[in-house]
Amino acid sequence: MRLIAAMIILAMVPLGAFGGRSITVDPAYPYYKDRSVESVVEEIKANGYDEVRLCCVNESGIDGKLVKAFADAGVRVWMLTFTNGVYSRVDLPKGWEAWRMKLRKKPDPAGFTMLCPNNRDYRAWKKQQVTAALQKYPFYGIDLAEPQMPAYPGPESEYYGCFCDACLAEFKRLYPDAPCFPDFDDPKSPHYWKTDKELYEKWVGFRVASVVNWLDDLVNGEGGIREKCPGVKVATWSLGLDVPDQLAKLREWQALDAAAIVRRVKPDVHVIQTDWPDWIKDNLKPDYPSAYKPVFDSVRQAAPSIPILLQTDIGSKPNMRRDNQWIKAVEAEAKKLGYAGVFHYEYHLGDYIYSEPPAVLASSFQSDTIKLVFNKRLDPAQACNVSNYSLSSGRVDFARVDGNIVYLSVSGVGRGSVLTISGLSDDPSRRLYHDKPACVMPEPVEIALE
Numbered sequence: 001m002r003l004i005a006a007m008i009i010l011a012m013v014p015l016g017a018f019g020g021r022s023i024t025v026d027p028a029y030p031y032y033k034d035r036s037v038e039s040v041v042e043e044i045k046a047n048g049y050d051e052v053r054l055c056c057v058n059e060s061g062i063d064g065k066l067v068k069a070f071a072d073a074g075v076r077v078w079m080l081t082f083t084n085g086v087y088s089r090v091d092l093p094k095g096w097e098a099w100r101m102k103l104r105k106k107p108d109p110a111g112f113t114m115l116c117p118n119n120r121d122y123r124a125w126k127k128q129q130v131t132a133a134l135q136k137y138p139f140y141g142i143d144l145a146e147p148q149m150p151a152y153p154g155p156e157s158e159y160y161g162c163f164c165d166a167c168l169a170e171f172k173r174l175y176p177d178a179p180c181f182p183d184f185d186d187p188k189s190p191h192y193w194k195t196d197k198e199l200y201e202k203w204v205g206f207r208v209a210s211v212v213n214w215l216d217d218l219v220n221g222e223g224g225i226r227e228k229c230p231g232v233k234v235a236t237w238s239l240g241l242d243v244p245d246q247l248a249k250l251r252e253w254q255a256l257d258a259a260a261i262v263r264r265v266k267p268d269v270h271v272i273q274t275d276w277p278d279w280i281k282d283n284l285k286p287d288y289p290s291a292y293k294p295v296f297d298s299v300r301q302a303a304p305s306i307p308i309l310l311q312t313d314i315g316s317k318p319n320m321r322r323d324n325q326w327i328k329a330v331e332a333e334a335k336k337l338g339y340a341g342v343f344h345y346e347y348h349l350g351d352y353i354y355s356e357p358p359a360v361l362a363s364s365f366q367s368d369t370i371k372l373v374f375n376k377r378l379d380p381a382q383a384c385n386v387s388n389y390s391l392s393s394g395r396v397d398f399a400r401v402d403g404n405i406v407y408l409s410v411s412g413v414g415r416g417s418v419l420t421i422s423g424l425s426d427d428p429s430r431r432l433y434h435d436k437p438a439c440v441m442p443e444p445v446e447i448a449l450e
Contacts, residue, residue: 026055032347037069039403046361058088059133076140083113101162117214118166131228139234149255199257207255236267240292241275259302279313286329307340314348323351365449370408392418
């Protein structure tokens with residue numbers, strides 16, 4: 001049985017310029033539903049994070065109360081928005097279909113609608129959506145996530161593109177002598193991409209320019225972020241991919257040139273995102289960021305003082321869920337390599353949600369109420385069962401649970417009384433995957449009420 005003092009002061013990382021601990025939170029997941037925004041904020045803070053990247057699937061669905069609750073609690077909130085399409089079509093206006101990317105053989109990847117960065121109407125709409133949200137809510141900064149063109153591993157991908165009319169017009173504007181797009185299907189064509197190498201190189205350059213020009217317009221263009229929201233910090237993104245000749249492959253396959261992005265856009269911070277062929281590996285070593293040295297060095301050369309962050313994935317697939325030990329190790333490795341920080345996608349996907357039992361991280365006692373802050377969301381039936389709590393003096397009259405927080409209404413309790421907690425479990429119904437049983441407290445815990 002473990003004894004815990006009633007007032008636990010959590011060790012927080014000092015809040016420096018892009019140097020705190022950061023985590024991604026996607027409020028669309030069930031883990032964040034049916035609980036107060038205050039409980040979400042307290043759980044994130046109690047687990048040692050002082051910065052949040054809030055996934056904004058569509059700007060009209062932003063939970064303003066959650067943004068404000070984080071900001072009021074001293075947690076910096078970044079609006080994470082996708083720049084090459086949308087997960088939700090809710091906000092798209094009439095006629096948006098004309099903005100879609102035209103891909104080589106397949107429609108959009110499941111669950112995501114690709115929108116073309118060369119379509120001027122899409123650009124204007126996205127600018128308005130983003131700047132309106134930044135003006136409405138107290139965001140500290142904005143993450144311009146995943147600006148790349150599809151797709152890994154280049155022209156062999158059925159999702160490769162874009163071949164829409166807006167791209168053709170822009171391609172011919174940049175290269176008036178180009179007769180057409182490269183041909184990616186007919187090896188007998190004189191403009192087949194492996195044959196007409198000069199045309200293909202122009203095409204690669206055009207795709208990179210499309211990404212850079214779009215980000216520059218969104219940030220620095222008329223009606224863009226810096227004009228409309230000058231106090232908001234801007235983070236641009238590119239990818240890291242553990243393949244030979246990494247910089248050339250990222251340019252060719254996904255139209256990304258990190259150095260060109262930071263030179264033109266001049267963001268406040270740049271993010272190197274772990275590409276999916278890397279994060280899906282079940283045995284990914286914590287020192288893997290060293291493989292992204294070519295991208296890191298190219299950014300550092302282009303902008304010597306810019307903070308560079310690493311984005312990781314900690315559990316989007318069951319085979320690659322990362323535990324807290326891995327998370328701490330990758331943060332330490334990144335720091336050694338010169339990164340200003342690391343943030344992880346996504347908080348409740350980590351292995352700790354599936355494997356670690358509930359633990360009290362903080363508690364307080366005032367008047368007739370005991371507040372218990374746990375490391376994770378609790379099973380409400382167990383947490384509300386007063387038989388799981390006992391006092392050395394006095395009694396527990398009522399228990400109420402709010403996500404990871406338990407409020408105990410007590411009577412006859414004085415300072416120095418000891419509260420014993422036992423039998424609580426987490427709530428596996430709120431996980432993304434349901435392949436593991438609930439995690440139960442292994443032993444009773446005693447808390448001295450002071």
